[in-house]
Amino acid sequence: MSSLENNGLCIRELQVEYKGGQVALGKVTLTLPEHGIYTIIGPSGSGKSTLLRAVAGLLPGYSGELLYNGKPVHDKDTLVGLVPQNYGLLPWKTVRDNIRIAMKITGTAAADKADRETRITRWLEAMGIAGLEGRYPLSLSGGQQQRVAIARAFAILPQIMLLDEPFSALDAVTREALQQIFLDNWLAHPATALFVTHDVDEAILLGQKIVILPAGTGKRTELEVLDNAAVFGMKHGEKRDSNAFFEQTKVIRKVMQEKW
Numbered sequence: 001m002s003s004l005e006n007n008g009l010c011i012r013e014l015q016v017e018y019k020g021g022q023v024a025l026g027k028v029t030l031t032l033p034e035h036g037i038y039t040i041i042g043p044s045g046s047g048k049s050t051l052l053r054a055v056a057g058l059l060p061g062y063s064g065e066l067l068y069n070g071k072p073v074h075d076k077d078t079l080v081g082l083v084p085q086n087y088g089l090l091p092w093k094t095v096r097d098n099i100r101i102a103m104k105i106t107g108t109a110a111a112d113k114a115d116r117e118t119r120i121t122r123w124l125e126a127m128g129i130a131g132l133e134g135r136y137p138l139s140l141s142g143g144q145q146q147r148v149a150i151a152r153a154f155a156i157l158p159q160i161m162l163l164d165e166p167f168s169a170l171d172a173v174t175r176e177a178l179q180q181i182f183l184d185n186w187l188a189h190p191a192t193a194l195f196v197t198h199d200v201d202e203a204i205l206l207g208q209k210i211v212i213l214p215a216g217t218g219k220r221t222e223l224e225v226l227d228n229a230a231v232f233g234m235k236h237g238e239k240r241d242s243n244a245f246f247e248q249t250k251v252i253r254k255v256m257q258e259k260w
């Protein structure tokens, strides 16, 4: 195998079967570059969250291989950041503490306290939630909790970043603002990102490639992987009005009609 093939996240023949024999993913194979954003769409129950949970190391039972730069993903060397659907925040800790604890647990907190706190403040500001730092998660709206979860995932500067519908609880204007913020932060700290969304437009606006899962699960999940380089390379604000965006929408709708 060439060294190039070893770069990034390599998911090989990944199969997940839940207790009771429910096959949630069947022999999925997918390779992502070290610095890239792949968006994932698929109907409800097609296995999107299961794929992220397997890569995050949250599923004890799966078969197949998960490698990052040629080594098992779940080695201590690879840092994985997850923004789960339910935000995964500790309700008894403040917003700032939630981020601080994640940095401590992952060993990414700077030794210098002042430096660490400055970093946390920067991420809170980037997500527009600096004013909420002393609040507890359950006193926040869903959209605010999502932003805390995203700030926390970025703050540990992971090599692999997994986002499960991170903007689903946001209104359209905030969502667009956060898409831009997400891209800006990703450009500053490019990771291997897998971004699940139910929104076709969002998948086109953010993904370098778009992975489409088919309806239903079975022995083999046949992924459709669309190249989206033409849209990905544009300025974010210009994407939506471009011909490439319009064309990509048509292609995805066709796949959805055939496979969902």
Ligand SMILES: Nc1ncnc2c1ncn2[C@@H]1O[C@H](COP(=O)(O)OP(=O)(O)OP(=O)(O)O)[C@@H](O)[C@H]1O
Binding pocket: 018, 019, 022, 023, 024, 042, 043, 044, 045, 046, 047, 048, 049, 050, 051, 217
């Ligand atoms: N803990 C579990 N135990 C048993 N089956 C499960 C479990 N979690 C998920 N499943 C099943 O696995 C399949 C895939 O679920 P998953 O949550 O990955 O789908 P999804 O594409 O993320 O769905 P959604 O878009 O609704 O979030 C579904 O049929 C679901 O019922």
